[in-house]
Amino acid sequence: MIEASNLTVERGGRTILQDYSITLDRGRTLAVLGANGVGKTTLISTLIGVLKPRSGRLRIGGQVGFVPQLFEAPFSYSALDIALMGRARHLGLFGAPGRRDYEITRHYLGLLGIHHLEPQAFNSLSGGQRQLVMIAQALASECELLVLDEPCAALDYKNQDKVLGLLEHLRQAHGMTIVFSTHMPQHAVEIASDVLLMTSGSSYICGPAANALSAENLTVLYDLPIARADFAGVGKHTYAPLFRHDGAHHDAG
Amino acid sequence: MSTYSARMPQPATKGRNLGAVSVLSILTCLLVAAILYSVTIGRYDLSVRDVAYILIDNVHPLVVPYWDPVHEVVVEQVRLPRIMAAVIIGFGLSVSGAALQGLFRNPLVDPGVIGVTSGAGFGGTLAILMGLQGYILLAMAFLFGIGSVLLVKLLSTVRGRTSMLTLVLAGVVISAFFSAAISIAKLLADPFQKLPAITYWLMGSIASSNYLDVLLLVAAVGPSAAAIYLLRFQINILSLGEEKARALGTKVVLVQWIILVASALISAGVVATSGIIGWVGLVIPHVGRALVGASHQRLLPVSGVLGAIYLLLVDDLARTVTTAEIPLGIITALIGVPVFAVILRRLHARGGWSSD
Numbered sequence A: 001m002i003e004a005s006n007l008t009v010e011r012g013g014r015t016i017l018q019d020y021s022i023t024l025d026r027g028r029t030l031a032v033l034g035a036n037g038v039g040k041t042t043l044i045s046t047l048i049g050v051l052k053p054r055s056g057r058l059r060i061g062g063q064v065g066f067v068p069q070l071f072e073a074p075f076s077y078s079a080l081d082i083a084l085m086g087r088a089r090h091l092g093l094f095g096a097p098g099r100r101d102y103e104i105t106r107h108y109l110g111l112l113g114i115h116h117l118e119p120q121a122f123n124s125l126s127g128g129q130r131q132l133v134m135i136a137q138a139l140a141s142e143c144e145l146l147v148l149d150e151p152c153a154a155l156d157y158k159n160q161d162k163v164l165g166l167l168e169h170l171r172q173a174h175g176m177t178i179v180f181s182t183h184m185p186q187h188a189v190e191i192a193s194d195v196l197l198m199t200s201g202s203s204y205i206c207g208p209a210a211n212a213l214s215a216e217n218l219t220v221l222y223d224l225p226i227a228r229a230d231f232a233g234v235g236k237h238t239y240a241p242l243f244r245h246d247g248a249h250h251d252a253g
Numbered sequence B: 001m002s003t004y005s006a007r008m009p010q011p012a013t014k015g016r017n018l019g020a021v022s023v024l025s026i027l028t029c030l031l032v033a034a035i036l037y038s039v040t041i042g043r044y045d046l047s048v049r050d051v052a053y054i055l056i057d058n059v060h061p062l063v064v065p066y067w068d069p070v071h072e073v074v075v076e077q078v079r080l081p082r083i084m085a086a087v088i089i090g091f092g093l094s095v096s097g098a099a100l101q102g103l104f105r106n107p108l109v110d111p112g113v114i115g116v117t118s119g120a121g122f123g124g125t126l127a128i129l130m131g132l133q134g135y136i137l138l139a140m141a142f143l144f145g146i147g148s149v150l151l152v153k154l155l156s157t158v159r160g161r162t163s164m165l166t167l168v169l170a171g172v173v174i175s176a177f178f179s180a181a182i183s184i185a186k187l188l189a190d191p192f193q194k195l196p197a198i199t200y201w202l203m204g205s206i207a208s209s210n211y212l213d214v215l216l217l218v219a220a221v222g223p224s225a226a227a228i229y230l231l232r233f234q235i236n237i238l239s240l241g242e243e244k245a246r247a248l249g250t251k252v253v254l255v256q257w258i259i260l261v262a263s264a265l266i267s268a269g270v271v272a273t274s275g276i277i278g279w280v281g282l283v284i285p286h287v288g289r290a291l292v293g294a295s296h297q298r299l300l301p302v303s304g305v306l307g308a309i310y311l312l313l314v315d316d317l318a319r320t321v322t323t324a325e326i327p328l329g330i331i332t333a334l335i336g337v338p339v340f341a342v343i344l345r346r347l348h349a350r351g352g353w354s355s356d
Helices: A040-048 A080-089 A099-111 A127-140 A156-175 A186-193 A215-222 B011-038 B046-058 B071-101 B116-129 B133-156 B166-187 B194-203 B209-230 B230-236 B241-247 B252-275 B280-292 B296-320 B328-349
Strands: A003-009 A014-024 A028-033 A057-060 A064-067 A145-148 A176-182 A193-196 A204-208 A226-231 A236-241
Touching: A003 A040, A003 A127, A003 B046, A014 A040, A014 A204, A028 A040, A028 A186, A028 A215, A040 A145, A040 A176, A040 A193, A040 A236, A040 B230, A064 A127, A064 B241, A080 A127, A080 B230, A099 A127, A127 A145, A145 A156, A156 A176, A156 A186, A176 A186, A186 A236, A193 A215, A215 A226, A215 A236, A226 B252, A236 B133, B011 B046, B011 B071, B011 B241, B011 B280, B011 B296, B046 B071, B071 B116, B071 B209, B071 B230, B071 B252, B071 B296, B116 B166, B116 B194, B133 B166, B133 B209, B133 B252, B133 B280, B166 B194, B166 B241, B209 B230, B209 B252, B209 B296, B230 B241, B230 B252, B230 B296, B241 B252, B280 B328
Parallel strands: A028 A176, A028 A193, A064 A145, A145 A176
Antiparallel strands: A003 A014, A003 A057, A193 A204, A226 A236
16 A cells, blocks of 8 residues: 655655665555654655655555544634545545535544534534544545544544544454554554654664564664553553653753 | 545535535625615715616616716716726725635735735825826736735745745735835925825725726736635645645645736726725634635635625725715725734634634
């Protein structure tokens, strides 16, 4: 689905990513992890076609849907208005959504269980509900690759679980390919088949989650000791940081 | 993911769409009523029946003319072109204001923000200063208006990309420049004849509108408003932000250009024929949003008709409140400013609006 070889991407005249090569097969889920400012958002902008790579080759084998970070609309659009905008690609420059577009959009709102939110003002919805509407918008574009920028940021645990469960369902039941960025290794443990650990703009680890997602690699990634913790009895595990409280020197100088 | 199940009944939104349609038809009826009312009021009191007979007489005489020939001139040469001008200007400014607010993702934007108003104002001022009138004044105001938008676009485009924030700032810069230029022109103008002419023209008035003005307005506003309406869904998408719009597969730059050029044409046409009429394009879209929601498919037509009604009623005030004409621009500002202040406070209370 994604074939990127030797990608170099600039933003504002500065090289952010250098020589990134990533492959992801159809029907898999890639979690992108990395410290703030390492270029996760740049990578995502490149994947969705908003940024053009300066060099390298990028091939995407299907329509891409994008879900931005916690989103706020500038006007009082209804949830249905927002979801309908996913149909843009299928309408001409002068087109407006017709009956079929409404049907498709409502189908996906129904699929995500947020049918009842349709007439409500998008901005009045909770963060979790908004995230679901944005996912419905991406799905309404009938994409095969779903790219999400920190889909669980600013959501409580319950809503994180909901979104992760939904992504897993979309992959299993609908053969969707998924790329998402996150700051919590736990999210990758739960649903990712592959991970991309971005240590810097020019070095990274990419591979199946089973191999690449390890305490050692995460320790390098976050420059902080990370330990693996196993939940007794359920066969699940997570990764937790050991905070050292020495990152900032408040009174220095 | 290409299959989807049978359609589901959805009464809530259906009601809303129906609501939008009926809002538009009610407003259209109100507009027709306002037009009929406006033809009858003024120095000569005429009934709707008189007006109807006078107008039908042109096509097919129904009754022997029982009216004073002066009434015929008043209806056909004075009131009708003026009413048409008010309706077209109100319609055009409101549609363009709604589109620009969507494009800039900012509810406090109006057609003046892209620099066209003061550019066209300077063109007209220059024409009056040089003793030129009629066609040439129209042409100069029009050309300077379009020219200033191109200047704004040029100023805000860096390496082939235009940031909307820079565009607004460039608009402010160009507007400031032309305002200064207008001041210089006023300074140089003959204080007994040309200065009053310039000042009065800039205040905005459609008192002396004729069919030539109406023709120019139709030519400037008609195609532009149509182009904006055709882009109604694209404006929705652009209002989510440039990056999101690109990701959704929209031709961002093309849509921005069409809306800017169309809005420039509308504003240039308005200033050329009627001087500077502010606040309409800023305030009316907010009323429209309160009636039918933010989606531009519904908002654009509703804003247009609302604006037409509004400006027509304002012009009725302008010509009947006192024996002397009050320039239209003064009344739209007197009404617009307090309404704007209320909107500003409401936006503030809601936590402001999002911008880049």
